[in-house]
Amino acid sequence: MMNLTLKIWRQKNASDKGSMVDYKVSDISPDMSFLEMLDVLNEQLINNNEEPVAFDHDCREGICGMCSLYINGEAHGPDRGVTTCQLHMRMFKDGDTITIEPFRATAFPVVKDLIVDRSSFDRIQHAGGFISVNTSGNTIDANAIPVNKHDADKAFEAATCIGCGACVASCKNSSAMLFVGAKVSQFALLPQGKVEATDRVLNMVKQMDEEGFGNCTNTGACEVECPKGISLENIARMNREYLAASLKG
Amino acid sequence: MALDSKVPKGPIKDKWTNYKNKIDLVNPANKRNIDVIVVGTGLAGGSAAATLAELGYNVKAFCFQDSPRRAHSIAAQGGINAAKNYQGDGDSTYRLFYDTVKGGDYRSREANVYRLAEVSANIIDQCVAQGVPFAREYGGLLDNRSFGGVLVSRTFYAAGQTGQQLLLGAYSAMNRQIGRGKIKMYNRHEMLDVVKVDGKARGIITRNLITGEIERHSAHAVVLGTGGYGNVFFLSTNAMGSNVTAAWKAHKRGAYFANPCYTQIHPTCIPVSGDHQSKLTLMSESLRNDGRIWVPKHMKDVEAIKAGTLKPKDLAEEDRDYYLERRYPAFGNLVPRDVASRAAKERCDAGFGVNATGEAVFLDFASAIQRYGKEQAHVKGLNENDAALVTKLGQEVVKNKYGNLFQMYEKIVDQDPYNTPMMIYPAVHYTMGGIWVDYNLMTTVPGLYCIGEANFSDHGANRLGASALMQGLADGYFVLPYTIGDYLSNDIRTGPISTESKEFEEAEKEVREKLNFFVTNEGKHSVDYFHKRLGKIMWNKVGMSRNVQGLTEAISEIKALREQFWKEVKVPGTNEEYNEELAKAGRVADFLELGELFAKDALNREESCGGHFREDSVELDGEQKGEALRDDENFAYVAAWEYKGEPSDAVLHKEQLEFNDIELKQRSYK
Numbered sequence: 018m019m020n021l022t023l024k025i026w027r028q029k030n031a032s033d034k035g036s037m038v039d040y041k042v043s044d045i046s047p048d049m050s051f052l053e054m055l056d057v058l059n060e061q062l063i064n065n066n067e068e069p070v071a072f073d074h075d076c077r078e079g080i081c082g083m084c085s086l087y088i089n090g091e092a093h094g095p096d097r098g099v100t101t102c103q104l105h106m107r108m109f110k111d112g113d114t115i116t117i118e119p120f121r122a123t124a125f126p127v128v129k130d131l132i133v134d135r136s137s138f139d140r141i142q143h144a145g146g147f148i149s150v151n152t153s154g155n156t157i158d159a160n161a162i163p164v165n166k167h168d169a170d171k172a173f174e175a176a177t178c179i180g181c182g183a184c185v186a187s188c189k190n191s192s193a194m195l196f197v198g199a200k201v202s203q204f205a206l207l208p209q210g211k212v213e214a215t216d217r218v219l220n221m222v223k224q225m226d227e228e229g230f231g232n233c234t235n236t237g238a239c240e241v242e243c244p245k246g247i248s249l250e251n252i253a254r255m256n257r258e259y260l261a262a263s264l265k266g
Numbered sequence: 267m268a269l270d271s272k273v274p275k276g277p278i279k280d281k282w283t284n285y286k287n288k289i290d291l292v293n294p295a296n297k298r299n300i301d302v303i304v305v306g307t308g309l310a311g312g313s314a315a316a317t318l319a320e321l322g323y324n325v326k327a328f329c330f331q332d333s334p335r336r337a338h339s340i341a342a343q344g345g346i347n348a349a350k351n352y353q354g355d356g357d358s359t360y361r362l363f364y365d366t367v368k369g370g371d372y373r374s375r376e377a378n379v380y381r382l383a384e385v386s387a388n389i390i391d392q393c394v395a396q397g398v399p400f401a402r403e404y405g406g407l408l409d410n411r412s413f414g415g416v417l418v419s420r421t422f423y424a425a426g427q428t429g430q431q432l433l434l435g436a437y438s439a440m441n442r443q444i445g446r447g448k449i450k451m452y453n454r455h456e457m458l459d460v461v462k463v464d465g466k467a468r469g470i471i472t473r474n475l476i477t478g479e480i481e482r483h484s485a486h487a488v489v490l491g492t493g494g495y496g497n498v499f500f501l502s503t504n505a506m507g508s509n510v511t512a513a514w515k516a517h518k519r520g521a522y523f524a525n526p527c528y529t530q531i532h533p534t535c536i537p538v539s540g541d542h543q544s545k546l547t548l549m550s551e552s553l554r555n556d557g558r559i560w561v562p563k564h565m566k567d568v569e570a571i572k573a574g575t576l577k578p579k580d581l582a583e584e585d586r587d588y589y590l591e592r593r594y595p596a597f598g599n600l601v602p603r604d605v606a607s608r609a610a611k612e613r614c615d616a617g618f619g620v621n622a623t624g625e626a627v628f629l630d631f632a633s634a635i636q637r638y639g640k641e642q643a644h645v646k647g648l649n650e651n652d653a654a655l656v657t658k659l660g661q662e663v664v665k666n667k668y669g670n671l672f673q674m675y676e677k678i679v680d681q682d683p684y685n686t687p688m689m690i691y692p693a694v695h696y697t698m699g700g701i702w703v704d705y706n707l708m709t710t711v712p713g714l715y716c717i718g719e720a721n722f723s724d725h726g727a728n729r730l731g732a733s734a735l736m737q738g739l740a741d742g743y744f745v746l747p748y749t750i751g752d753y754l755s756n757d758i759r760t761g762p763i764s765t766e767s768k769e770f771e772e773a774e775k776e777v778r779e780k781l782n783f784f785v786t787n788e789g790k791h792s793v794d795y796f797h798k799r800l801g802k803i804m805w806n807k808v809g810m811s812r813n814v815q816g817l818t819e820a821i822s823e824i825k826a827l828r829e830q831f832w833k834e835v836k837v838p839g840t841n842e843e844y845n846e847e848l849a850k851a852g853r854v855a856d857f858l859e860l861g862e863l864f865a866k867d868a869l870n871r872e873e874s875c876g877g878h879f880r881e882d883s884v885e886l887d888g889e890q891k892g893e894a895l896r897d898d899e900n901f902a903y904v905a906a907w908e909y910k911g912e913p914s915d916a917v918l919h920k921e922q923l924e925f926n927d928i929e930l931k932q933r934s935y936k
Contacts, residue, residue: 030843048539048680056544056794063792063847068838071846073332075505077545079674080430081336096677103677128476129844136453139333143445147438148397152317152743154388156395160352163406173399173424176431180335203397210397 019045019106022114023058025070028127031134035127037116047107051094052077052084054106071130077102079244082179085186086131087118092183092242100181100244120186123229124193135182137228138196144224145217146200148210162208172206175199177245184239184247190231195239197225198251205258215262222259269522269906269921272704273377278927279359282381285705286748290755297322300754301485301763303470305457305512307334307440309433309735310718311491313742316439318489319448321747323754326483327440328452328472330507330849335437338493338505339738342429343550343671345411345421346735348386353410357418359383364928365416366733369602370698370726371876371896372930373528375904375923377705378723385744386736390422392743398435400424413731414551415602421732426550426670432735436742455481456849457512458777460488460519460714463769467519467714471770471777475849478842480777482770484763486754487713489746490516491738494697494719496529498857498864499809500801502694503535503548509853510860513701513720521709522906522919524722525699526860527868530729530877531810532695533606536678537626546693547678549629549671551731554599556634556664557688559610561618561627563587571620578620578628578687589613597935604728604877604894605935607692611810614691621689630687635660692810696734698725698877699867702906702921706749707741710906715750717741722904727876781841784851789836793850796831800824800854800861808865813881817869821862821914828858862913867905870918873897889936898930 020043028035042058049057052074059069075083084101088094094104109115117131125133150156176199184195201218204210210217233252240249274285292300300323304315307329315327329337349362362383367374390408394400400422401409410419424431443449454475461469461482469484495510496502517523534549562568563585570576590609591598601609610627619625639660643650650656661684665672672683679689701709701716703723709716718738725733764770803823807816831854839845874883874894883895904921 046540046542049542050544050678053542053544057542060792060794063836063838066838069847071844075331075336075507076338076341077506078341078503078547080341080427081331081338081505083331083336098673099677103674105677105680107680132844135332139335139441139444139451139453142438142441147442148395149442150395151320152313152392152396152439153320154385154392154744156391159350159390159394159400160407164402165406166402166404169399169402169406172397173401173431176399176424176434177427179430180333203399207397207399209395 019047019109019111019113021045021109024114024116025131026118027070027130030129031126045106047105049106050077050102051086051088051104051106052102071132073132074102079103080179082181085120085133085181087120087186089116092120092186093244098244098246100179120182122185122191124191125182125185137230138180138182138193140228141193141197141221141224142200145220148204149213164207168206172203175202175206175247175251178247179245181244183242183244185230187238187242188231189236189238190234192233192239193225193230194233194252194255195243195247195249197221198255199247201255201258202251205254214258215265218255218258218262269702269919270704271375271921272706273375274705278377278380281377282384289748289752292751292755292758294322296758298324299761300324300757301326302487302489302750303328303483303485304489304491305470306337306491306493306720307437308337308339308491308493308718309436309738310720310742311489312337312433312436312440313739314489314491314717314746315449316436316443317743317747318750319443325443325449326452326485327449328455328457330454330456330475332453334440334451334453335434337433338508339433339735340430341505342735343426343548344413344552345423345428345732346389346432347413347420347732348390348422348736349383349420350387350390352408353419355418357420361418362386362420366724366730367726367928368933369415369728369730371728371933372726372898372902372925373525373875373923374724374726376925376927381745382724382737382740385740388744389736389739393432393435396435396438398424398431400431411552412555414554414600415730426668429735432739436739457515458852459515459773460711461770461773462519462711463763463767466712468763469765469770471773473777473781476844478840478845480774482765482774484765484770486757486760486763487715487750489715489717489750490701490720491717491742492720494700495857495860496694496697498800498861499694499804500797501538501543501546501805503532503546506545509856511853511856513716514856514860516701516709516711516714516716518909520711520909521714521716522702522908523700523863524702524904524906525727525867526864526907527808527871527878528698528727528876529694530603530696530698531607531692532603533610533692534629534690535693535695536675537621537689537691538623547674548693548695549675549688549690551603553629553668553671556667557599557629557631558588558633559590559599559627559629560586560588561613561620565617568618568620572622579632579685587613587618594935601935602728602730604879607810608879610692625691626689627691628687629690631664631683632687635664635684638663696729698722698727698729702904706752707746708749708753713753715746717746727878780852781848784835784837784848785840787835787837789834791834791836793835793837793847793854796827796835797854797857799827800858803827804861804864808868811879811881812868814869817865820865821869824858824862824865825914828862831855831858859913863907863916866913866916867907870905871901873901875901890932890934896932902930
């Protein structure tokens, strides 16, 4: 069992200035997940008539992309290949002080405490993250167009992005290029997506810029912190797609 | 009100086609004047919203998460069934229909299930066209795998993330329509009531979870795709936010709730590790293709393993009890989910559970690793007798098949499943019961529709693996968009629905009063305190094995707990801000009512079927001794409950199930 000091970002709402506040928790089991440790803190705060810490979470199995904490200076904390909900307390030791902040970026304004607004990601998807096919069911047979397995696998790997925003939070420029590159790549690699590849990359990149995300300077922090291991290759592929599209345009 | 399923006449294979040819349509110009609300953005809600918008309706879509992409369909792992027969192994629409009805232990509606099987193939075409990256073979064609309870390979998949890929497909279809302005998306909004005007569903009341603002939204029809209610057990594989509130509010406004006691308890989940546990994690059914389930034969070995003096892998073969292989030699480790779960409970109740809590069995990959390792050594011309080499090669094969699941297990349990067997135990996973709907997917409230897991219609008393994704997308892409037109064709002259009516005003007032109660109540216990206690009652008395005494106790205990909740619940903060405790309080209040109806339904159904096991309804002798015993004579009906105030006052309506195309039989997996 562990006793810990938590330094947590508290911010009442979007217009509040916000500050770090210290809390103590005790009897934390190493088998708890990080969010279960925060559940313990919140139960304690409620019982003491204090306001619980607000944080985003939902599936608690690393796939929905809702949890988004910046722990000891790293998106999703010190473990690799996991989201915050999959991070376990056995990564920490008795007596540790843990700093917990929201994902910080201009395009991710804080909503409350550790919750940020990531609707900028949705708006980039609205701009082009789809294939323009009707869902009427009158499409061709699924096996009518064979897809090279290598490309299909690469498209799948890009498509496993969970849209959590760790890439943006980890980037010194708050760039969203790993996120956008993953979606552009998924479709660019598939014959079904190639048809409107030109418009897609131009529209998505334009929206990304309008949202206030920064540029990529190839430091690679996003790839390291990405809980799903989305590869930097996807940024390179997007840049090629963008260049080709711009020349066509 | 008598229940009318509205199943069309005629042979089962022609019903849907003939019906579609005859139903009323709304012309494209008129669709522009019709509004539809869709609540929930999982596979069912997301696909319905996209398709309705594409058809030309004005759609307003709602989800409580920060983006539609986060709905819990995203967590489905294994795959999606479709009767494509790409493998040429004898699959057909009829066979998928038959497997689903049999797997559901003959408690689903034949016509709905047939239609599901019929449209299944189209789902795959649709998803591929949308850019869903399904697994493929080297020739570039789609790959398939097998799932429990069937004899063909009809499951399409995208590694262990099939739900994620399908949901992102539906999300992309929604995004296209959001971009075109045909869907107005409301993220972080929770539906807190349905509004009925002149007996028809005409809108909803929502709370903006960021600002606390209460809003009125009107439409010509309302569609609920709000998922299942497994979180009534507190611990389940559902997401933390998954709840019954939308469905329950609909129930209170007149929608009958069908078969609430049909719950799927999935056999392979990571066991509970302590009181701090907030949710449970599934290990895909696909693992049972290669994993063997066992506990020690002798109590002394159980104790040694618990004490840590004996490593499970060191226990000799003859001292292990592979109880599924022993009891069900024909299907072995691949018996359906309900059967596998009960068998695990039986061994653990007898004291053979292998972890500290006594609630875990082993899922062992050692023999699969050896088998694959030898095969690889043979293929590569290496020494098949080199134990270390064989193990290494075998582990590589297993890693390729299940790597992401093994990694997930290792992160949670901190043990390496390549070298020691996994520990697993059953957990609540899916609810087959839900809002009663007719063939059109309309509830007993005109203009109120219910799709996906939230309705009751297709899985009977037990769902087969890889069928939930199929149903969600079938309902949303291919069924509802047709059937809703038949209803909306009467609304082309109605014009916009005003939110200034007394019905909206009253519904809003009720919502506000409840929220005000929570934030002003001087209680002493948190919402979770009550939720956890409810979960314990449900799990212990309304869980995998049920009896009259336990169910009767559960009903009175839940009622007492509900009364205590309304006196002693403590919710910090105010309504006018982001307040998760307030959102949870409303959800748990509804679970406390649903839980009682759930137990009441289980008490009423004096038979064992699928996931509902009654200890007083078992085979007494013969080969099937001790197995679940159905009672077709008295219980071949859908139990649809009408709300009358307290859950104890709910009135039972029966929809008799007719089986014209499938013969009712005892399910045997021996």
